[in-house]
Amino acid sequence: MKDCIIIGSGVGGISAALTLQANGKDFLMFGVENLSDKIEKAEKIHNYPGLPDVSGKDFVAALKAQLSLAKIEVKTEKVAGVYALKDGFTVLTQAGEQYKSRTVILATGVESIRQIDGEEEFFGRGVSYCATCDGFLYKDKTIAVLCTTKRLEHEIGYLANFAKKVYLIPMYKNVEVSAENVTSIVKMPKKIDGDRRVNRLIFSSAPSQDIPQVLEIDGFFALRESVSPAVLVGGLKTENGHIIVDRNMTTNIPGCYAAGDCTGRPYQYAKAIGEGNIAAHSVSEFLR
Amino acid sequence: MKDCIIIGSGVGGISAALTLQANGKDFLMFGVENLSDKIEKAEKIHNYPGLPDVSGKDFVAALKAQLSLAKIEVKTEKVAGVYALKDGFTVLTQAGEQYKSRTVILATGVESIRQIDGEEEFFGRGVSYCATCDGFLYKDKTIAVLCTTKRLEHEIGYLANFAKKVYLIPMYKNVEVSAENVTSIVKMPKKIDGDRRVNRLIFSSAPSQDIPQVLEIDGFFALRESVSPAVLVGGLKTENGHIIVDRNMTTNIPGCYAAGDCTGRPYQYAKAIGEGNIAAHSVSEFLR
Numbered sequence: 313m314k315d316c317i318i319i320g321s322g323v324g325g326i327s328a329a330l331t332l333q334a335n336g337k338d339f340l341m342f343g344v345e346n347l348s349d350k351i352e353k354a355e356k357i358h359n360y361p362g363l364p365d366v367s368g369k370d371f372v373a374a375l376k377a378q379l380s381l382a383k384i385e386v387k388t389e390k391v392a393g394v395y396a397l398k399d400g401f402t403v404l405t406q407a408g409e410q411y412k413s414r415t416v417i418l419a420t421g422v423e424s425i426r427q428i429d430g431e432e433e434f435f436g437r438g439v440s441y442c443a444t445c446d447g448f449l450y451k452d453k454t455i456a457v458l459c460t461t462k463r464l465e466h467e468i469g470y471l472a473n474f475a476k477k478v479y480l481i482p483m484y485k486n487v488e489v490s491a492e493n494v495t496s497i498v499k500m501p502k503k504i505d506g507d508r509r510v511n512r513l514i515f516s517s518a519p520s521q522d523i524p525q526v527l528e529i530d531g532f533f534a535l536r537e538s539v540s541p542a543v544l545v546g547g548l549k550t551e552n553g554h555i556i557v558d559r560n561m562t563t564n565i566p567g568c569y570a571a572g573d574c575t576g577r578p579y580q581y582a583k584a585i586g587e588g589n590i591a592a593h594s595v596s597e598f599l600r
Numbered sequence: 601m602k603d604c605i606i607i608g609s610g611v612g613g614i615s616a617a618l619t620l621q622a623n624g625k626d627f628l629m630f631g632v633e634n635l636s637d638k639i640e641k642a643e644k645i646h647n648y649p650g651l652p653d654v655s656g657k658d659f660v661a662a663l664k665a666q667l668s669l670a671k672i673e674v675k676t677e678k679v680a681g682v683y684a685l686k687d688g689f690t691v692l693t694q695a696g697e698q699y700k701s702r703t704v705i706l707a708t709g710v711e712s713i714r715q716i717d718g719e720e721e722f723f724g725r726g727v728s729y730c731a732t733c734d735g736f737l738y739k740d741k742t743i744a745v746l747c748t749t750k751r752l753e754h755e756i757g758y759l760a761n762f763a764k765k766v767y768l769i770p771m772y773k774n775v776e777v778s779a780e781n782v783t784s785i786v787k788m789p790k791k792i793d794g795d796r797r798v799n800r801l802i803f804s805s806a807p808s809q810d811i812p813q814v815l816e817i818d819g820f821f822a823l824r825e826s827v828s829p830a831v832l833v834g835g836l837k838t839e840n841g842h843i844i845v846d847r848n849m850t851t852n853i854p855g856c857y858a859a860g861d862c863t864g865r866p867y868q869y870a871k872a873i874g875e876g877n878i879a880a881h882s883v884s885e886f887l888r
Contacts, residue, residue, distance in 0.1 A: 323649050327870050330647035359618035361611050361873050362651050362659060364666040371650060378652040559847060559864075576847075578881040582615050585649050586874015593866040 313412050314338050316595050317403050319394070319544070320419030321386045322348040323581050324572025326375055327588030328417045328595075329384050335596050340411060342403070343386040347372050349537065350421065350573075351581070360581050371581075392442045394418075394545040396565050406444045415595045418545065418555060418563070418570040419588060420538045422579065427553075428458070430504030431534065432542075438510025438531045441539040443467035446531075452476045453530035456501070456513045458483070464535040465489065471533060479513070479527060497523055504532050541574050561591040569594050601700050602626050604883050605691050607682070607832070608707030609674045610636040611869050612860025614663055615876030616705045616883075617672050623884050628699060630691070631674040635660050637825065638709065638861075639869070648869050659869075680730050682706075682833040684853050694732045703883045706833065706843060706851070706858040707876060708826045710867065715841075716746070718792035719822065720830075726798025726819045729827040731755035734819075740764045741818035744789070744801045746771070752823040753777065759821060767801070767815060785811055792820050829862050849879040857882050 316332055318325045321343020332339045346352050354368030389405040400414040431439055440446040447470055456479040457468055472478045472491035480496045487496060499519040505512045513527040542550045549556045549564040554576040561569045569591040572584035604620055606613045609631020620627045634640050642656030677693040688702040719727055728734040735758055744767040745756055760766050760779035768784045775784060787807035793800045801815040830838045837844045837852040842864040849857045857879040860872035
């Protein structure tokens with residue numbers, strides 16, 4: 313049982329990790345290899361105190377060096393869900409591993425690509441964010457897959473092994489999917505619709521001559537780097553896609569804290585760092 | 601009329617300044633030459649993202665370089681008071697200068713030296729924080745002066761010019777005050793007491809053979825680097841010495857924001873930086 317599990321390796325998560333480390337806490341941090349796409353892609357950051365006009369690449373390099381110096385490892389397994397139990401939390405990865413902790417800090421950022429209408433409504437009823445978790449449910453079925461990044465392309469192949477037919481909506485360039493039952497659509501869907509479960513994917517107009525405006529499907533997968541916090545943690549209270557927190561970064565779930573862009577605007581590095589720091593202090597307080 | 605005046609040059613104030621600068625706002629920042637005693641005296645900072653195990657001195661140097669690059673000046677005049685007017689704020693310095701702005705960000709830190717019992721009760725009724733503002737009121741009177749730093753020693757001489765008798769309680773080493781009417785006391789007072797105004801300074805026991813346990817005085821000056829925010833800004837709501845703010849760093853006074861240690865624990869650089877950033881965004885929002 314760890315003291316804390318941090319989900320997210322952007323500056324909010326890193327700030328929390330450095331402070332937990334300084335406070336002698338035993339924790340895990342889940343994130344991505346380059347720590348944060350948002351930071352890495354930033355051209356120049358003009359308002360981060362201590363690093364004048366730093367480039368995103370240099371900032372990532374400095375943060376990596378700092379984590380290495382502090383002996384903090386970033387686990388790159390994708391988190392599938394966080395479950396609040398009686399005496400703590402279980403974090404389940406998409407690979408099926410389980411990790412337990414007394415507290416959780418959510419520093420998941422905000423997905424800049426907005427949700428499809430109907431996505432939240434049908435989550436768990438035909439909408440899934442995890443190919444390896446739910447792929448087998450769609451054996452010989454017809455599914456649509458929205459994939460936002462090349463990094464998750466391998467999951468499309470995984471889904472194509474089960475499904476009879478895959479309609480792929482890729483949001484990146486150089487698509488390399490060889491499975492014969494996969495058809496690409498270069499148009500964003502307008503709405504996920506259905507009766508009790510997902511039945512249809514609706515476009516504003518027919519995407520092409522072969523693809524009708526209303527596509528009959530059995531399931532919809534959205535493969536994104538991060539899922540919305542409310543989906544990740546059942547029962548978590550959010551508002552307009554942001555986690556509701558107080559000044560101690562406490563969420564509505566005891567022992568669950570949040571920091572950074574996922575708690576709302578301004579989407580700024582300094583804000584995320586401040587909140588990560590506060591969340592770590594709140595964790596220490598909670599453990600006491 | 602400036603867009604904003606920032607009071608305090610610690611990392612909270614600097615973070616606000618860099619963000620206001622990035623947002624093209626016209627502002628002034630008041631602070632001290634070395635930016636922050638707290639930072640400068642820090643041995644190593646272990647949990648500031650981007651600057652691994654940075655020393656306080658190196659951090660101050662990096663911040664100074666950054667302010668210089670961004671062409672942000674730190675005005676070192678001491679602020680005597682902030683007055684909320686109909687269309688903005690007037691900031692009065694101890695030298696008697698006035699500056700006007702539409703908004704204010706308080707980033708004044710926390711005074712680590714605690715207040716004397718009775719100080720707040722008698723503020724404005726014999727207790728003063730400003731020698732140049734109130735010194736002339738004590739012509740031919742007996743006063744006690746608590747001075748926390750060598751940097752403010754010159755104000756003791758100023759007070760000694762007016763007062764008949766000055767009892768000095770210095771909280772620094774190498775006291776160099778030559779005026780004949782100044783007597784030093786090397787003991788902290790326990791309580792400031794009086795009837796309608798300050799009449800007595802009470803010690804737990806007589807400080808020396810010449811100085812009685814209860815000293816008759818007409819006024820009490822506390823010369824500190826910073827005064828409590830509630831004293832600085834009339835009507836500002838505080839709780840246990842901290843400014844009450846919401847998640848947007850809004851105080852109870854419209855247009856007045858706060859950031860950093862003055863808003864409460866944890867007293868951490870990362871927290872202060874985050875709050876300074878948010879306060880600057882709130883100012884931009886307010887001006888819009």
